[in-house]
Amino acid sequence: MRCFYDPGYYLPLPPDHPFPMDKFPRAAAMLRETWPDIRLEPARPAAMEDLLRVHTRDYLDSIKDGTLAPRARQRLGLPHHPRLLHRSRLETGGTLQAARAALADGIAANLAGGTHHAFPAAGLGYCVLNDVAVAACALHSYDPGLRLAIVDTDAHQGNGTHAIFAEDSRVATYSIHVGRNYPAKKEPGDCDAPLPRYTGPDEYLAALDATLPSFLHSVEPDLVFWISGADVHEADRFGQLRLDTPSIHERDLRVCRACREVAAPLVVLYGGGYNRDRVHTARLHAQSVLVAAEVSGKTGGRVTTGSPETPNPS
Numbered sequence: 001m002r003c004f005y006d007p008g009y010y011l012p013l014p015p016d017h018p019f020p021m022d023k024f025p026r027a028a029a030m031l032r033e034t035w036p037d038i039r040l041e042p043a044r045p046a047a048m049e050d051l052l053r054v055h056t057r058d059y060l061d062s063i064k065d066g067t068l069a070p071r072a073r074q075r076l077g078l079p080h081h082p083r084l085l086h087r088s089r090l091e092t093g094g095t096l097q098a099a100r101a102a103l104a105d106g107i108a109a110n111l112a113g114g115t116h117h118a119f120p121a122a123g124l125g126y127c128v129l130n131d132v133a134v135a136a137c138a139l140h141s142y143d144p145g146l147r148l149a150i151v152d153t154d155a156h157q158g159n160g161t162h163a164i165f166a167e168d169s170r171v172a173t174y175s176i177h178v179g180r181n182y183p184a185k186k187e188p189g190d191c192d193a194p195l196p197r198y199t200g201p202d203e204y205l206a207a208l209d210a211t212l213p214s215f216l217h218s219v220e221p222d223l224v225f226w227i228s229g230a231d232v233h234e235a236d237r238f239g240q241l242r243l244d245t246p247s248i249h250e251r252d253l254r255v256c257r258a259c260r261e262v263a264a265p266l267v268v269l270y271g272g273g274y275n276r277d278r279v280h281t282a283r284l285h286a287q288s289v290l291v292a293a294e295v296s297g298k299t300g301g302r303v304t305t306g307s308p309e310t311p312n313p314s
């Protein structure tokens with residue numbers, strides 16, 4: 001199973017910034033340690049031609065030059081950095097490479113990605129570029145008939161992705177998320193499963209079972225982008241759900257099995273994760289990649305690096 005990664009996924013942020021940029025090198029290191037046969041391949045920055053199918057040139061220039069208006073900067077939630085655009089292009093390129101690898105091999109991962117809040121002319125919620133949208137449009141540029149599904153199990157609705165593909169019948173969007181949480185304004189997708197705040201494992205998994213398999217059977221996708229999301233964990237700062245680590249393992253198993261049931265190649269992506277224990281965010285992302293690999297028969301293994309289960313926040 002090919003996993004795309006580049007050390008440039010890490011970009012230094014101010015020490016008090018809530019985005020855990022260190023999760024990228026940390027999860028990659030955990031995966032290397034747990035899974036010695038992992039095929040890590042270097043990510044390449046997405047081409048401007050690919051970005052411009054989704055994003056406006058003015059927006060890309062404002063990220064590159066640091067000229068975003070203060071309010072737009074605040075909505076993005078990331079400070080200007082001379083490498084911010086390059087970093088986002090690398091991450092987006094990794095998602096496109098993983099999509100092509102999944103079409104060839106049946107499964108692949110980008111050890112990042114799932115930046116689902118980004119719109120064509122605006123970044124939101126730490127998402128600069130919409131990597132899945134860029135990858136989907138790039139695939140459609142040479143194979144317009146591909147049926148693509150985006151399965152988003154991040155705790156927050158994939159509003160940017162939903163909006164970008166609202167009128168495109170070749171891309172079906174699914175999102176299971178907290179109904180009254182960020183983003184305040186939800187965008188209609190093809191299948192939304194909004195949950196009450198602080199939903200626990202049993203109710204969460206029941207809602208997943210009630211919606212995801214039927215969605216996938218109705219779409220019969222040629223490829224699934226899975227934005228896994230580590231922010232469903234009970235100790236997450238922003239997720240507002242109550243899943244513990246074994247329940248997230250179970251979620252991951254059910255998502256991967258549902259995709260396997262419809263014989264859809266799978267691209268695994270991280271999405272968000274803001275655990276109070278920063279190491280645990282990386283551990284959960286690595287776990288999702290390993291579960292996907294296990295279900296596809298590519299490997300076995302469990303993430304064992306680091307501290308035991310994070311206790312409930314008080």
Ligand SMILES: [Zn+2]
Nearest residue numbers: 154155156272
């Ligand atoms: Zn999220």
